[in-house]
Amino acid sequence: MLDLSLFPPSARVDGEDLLIGGCSLRAIAERFGTPAFVVDEGSLRERAREYRTAMTSRYPRAAVCFAVKSFPSVSMIRVLVSEGLGCDVVGAGELRMALAAGADPATVVMHGNAKSNADIAAALDAGIGYIVVDGFDDIDRIERLAGPGAAVPVLLRVSPGIDAHTHQAMATGGSASKFGVSVDQAPAAISRIRAGGVADLRGLHAHIGSQITSLAQFEAEVAALAALGERFDVYNLGGGLGVRYEKADTTPTIAEYAQALVDAVRRHLGGGVEVIVEPGRSLVAPMAVTVYRVVTVKRNARTHVAVDGGMGDNLEHSLYGQCFSPAVIGRWDGPAQLADLVGRHCESGDVITPDVPLADPRIGDLIAVPVTGAYCFTMGNNYNAALRPPVIYCADGAARLGVRRETLDDLLAREMPVNGA
Ligand SMILES: *Cc1c(COP(=O)(O)O)cnc(C)c1O
Numbered sequence: 001m002l003d004l005s006l007f008p009p010s011a012r013v014d015g016e017d018l019l020i021g022g023c024s025l026r027a028i029a030e031r032f033g034t035p036a037f038v039v040d041e042g043s044l045r046e047r048a049r050e051y052r053t054a055m056t057s058r059y060p061r062a063a064v065c066f067a068v069k070s071f072p073s074v075s076m077i078r079v080l081v082s083e084g085l086g087c088d089v090v091g092a093g094e095l096r097m098a099l100a101a102g103a104d105p106a107t108v109v110m111h112g113n114a115k116s117n118a119d120i121a122a123a124l125d126a127g128i129g130y131i132v133v134d135g136f137d138d139i140d141r142i143e144r145l146a147g148p149g150a151a152v153p154v155l156l157r158v159s160p161g162i163d164a165h166t167h168q169a170m171a172t173g174g175s176a177s178k179f180g181v182s183v184d185q186a187p188a189a190i191s192r193i194r195a196g197g198v199a200d201l202r203g204l205h206a207h208i209g210s211q212i213t214s215l216a217q218f219e220a221e222v223a224a225l226a227a228l229g230e231r232f233d234v235y236n237l238g239g240g241l242g243v244r245y246e247k248a249d250t251t252p253t254i255a256e257y258a259q260a261l262v263d264a265v266r267r268h269l270g271g272g273v274e275v276i277v278e279p280g281r282s283l284v285a286p287m288a289v290t291v292y293r294v295v296t297v298k299r300n301a302r303t304h305v306a307v308d309g310g311m312g313d314n315l316e317h318s319l320y321g322q323c324f325s326p327a328v329i330g331r332w333d334g335p336a337q338l339a340d341l342v343g344r345h346c347e348s349g350d351v352i353t354p355d356v357p358l359a360d361p362r363i364g365d366l367i368a369v370p371v372t373g374a375y376c377f378t379m380g381n382n383y384n385a386a387l388r389p390p391v392i393y394c395a396d397g398a399a400r401l402g403v404r405r406e407t408l409d410d411l412l413a414r415e416m417p418v419n420g421a
Contacts, residue, residue, distance in 0.1 A: 207238025310343010
């Protein structure tokens with residue numbers, strides 16, 4: 001029988017079908033086509049509440065901001081904002097999405113290592129909660145754009161010199177990071193912000209990386225910020241908690257993560273300071289699956305099971321070597337052979353996940369890949385003129401379209417007419 005532990009909490013086997021939020025994945029594939037992102041909306045809402053409660057029940061002066069980059073859709077932000085989360089955005093584009101979703105600007109934090117004038121102007125214009133100063137040039141820009149007396153609330157991003165144990169591309173807190181200022185430079189940056197008299201330095205920000213499974217690394221992050229000496233009113237500790245992608249993976253629970261952070265804050269910073277966390281992956285990754293249809297099966301030296309998506313909707317394997325645990329819908333008990341689950345794009349690296357057991361997949365079968373709710377929709381692209389998939393929210397047996405599938409007309413929409421054509 002299918003191991004449902006990696007699927008969203010509402011997943012149920014129903015004969016030869018799989019239900020998410022009470023909705024049949026076979027019916028969804030018929031109605032909306034494949035590939036498609038299917039979100040368990042009830043469980044997503046519950047997880048957002050779980051995050052808030054985990055933090056605020058242990059530490060009342062805590063806020064949870066959704067890291068919009070992990071699933072940058074107005075539909076997703078709207079759900080999470082309605083559950084009381086703030087938003088963490090990079091740049092004017094994500095800010096625009098958050099505002100379109102109804103986020104209260106006061107609950108929005110903007111970070112980014114290369115914020116343009118337009119990004120900062122948009123943040124000032126909206127009056128967001130905090131701009132995260134990533135370096136000296138940000139201070140100049142804020143001063144120039146906001147003008148004297150503006151008292152723009154800012155946090156200073158510090159790279160705490162922690163080489164997070166995760167894929168190199170996902171580690172962001174080391175001393176050679178492009179993000180933030182180093183611990184050594186922090187005192188100069190703090191003095192510079194205060195000397196300018198435009199930005200109002202409320203606190204510090206750090207984010208050490210993504211898919212982190214050791215709580216000790218988050219404790220070290222808090223300790224490194226405390227070691228700067230001065231106590232600020234606000235500490236934004238970023239996101240980064242890891243999730244299970246494969247059966248053997250283990251990760252701390254949200255409650256264990258919250259407890260470790262709160263303990264570290266009390267120990268190193270004393271109580272009383274405001275604490276912000278910015279989960280992305282750990283909030284949304286387990287709450288969605290991607291549904292594909294098998295296009296062809298090749299049995300050569302290896303078995304390649306090719307589906308109607310791939311690098312266009314999931315870059316996790318090609319960028320970070322992430323592996324997934326797919327299931328052939330309806331073939332729950334059949335003997336499984338090892339196969340590479342691959343996409344339709346023109347690269348050998350177009351692998352969704354290599355070397356996985358798949359039960360006798362045949363043309364036309366549906367394959368569900370769980371834990372695709374973070375960074376897959378984000379990095380969707382038009383490689384080979386792929387049409388980016390829809391996002392479908394399922395709850396209480398009803399399926400709701402949050403983002404429609406791209407069309408061929410969408411693909412041509414930005415092309416300018418050529419003379420004579
Ligand atoms: C990416 C990012 C996050 C979210 O990270 P996850 O690993 O998805 O939780 C939070 N804060 C900042 C500053 C980020 O860059």
